[in-house]
Each structure stands twice: as structure tokens, then as C-alpha cells.
Amino acid sequence: MIDFTTTIGIIGMIFLLTAFALNLFKKITQDSLIYNISNIIGAGLLAYYAYALNSIPFLILEIFWILFAIYKLTFLNKRN
Helix, strand or coil: CCCHHHHHHHHHHHHHHHHHHHHHCCCCCCCCHHHHHHHHHHHHHHHHHHHHHCCHHHHHHHHHHHHHHHHHHHHHHHHC
16 A cells, blocks of 8 residues: 555646646746645645655755746736
8 A cells, every 4th residue: 555655746746747847848847836836735745745855955956946837927927
């Protein structure tokens, strides 16, 4: 049986990989709301996972991923 923490990590990974694949195949753009929200949610879930694993490098990566996605989302809202 998969534990709660691993389930959170898998869901976070699915969010990030789905956004990446959709962008790669030009179904969504990096400027789309869904892309950036998916990055924030996915990175947030993976940040929890990294914290639970006590993986500091992975946690730092995910925190910056969240910050960059929030910055991009803020920049897009100011531009529109």
C-alpha cells in the first residue's frame, strides 16, 4: 500500500509532468493560467513530499519552482 506522503508526491509529479507535456506539445503556453497554476500546485505538493523526506536540495528546488511560477502569474496579471 502506498502511504499518504508518497501519494502526495505522485499527485504533485502528475501536475508538473502534465503541464510540461501539454506545453511541449503546444496544447498550452507558458503564459497560460493553467500552466502556472499547475506548476504552483505540483511544486507545492512536491515541496511537502521533499520536506517529509527531509530532502533539503529537493525542497529548495520546489520552493524556487513555486516562487518563479507565482512571479510569472503576477507578471501575467499585471500585463493583462
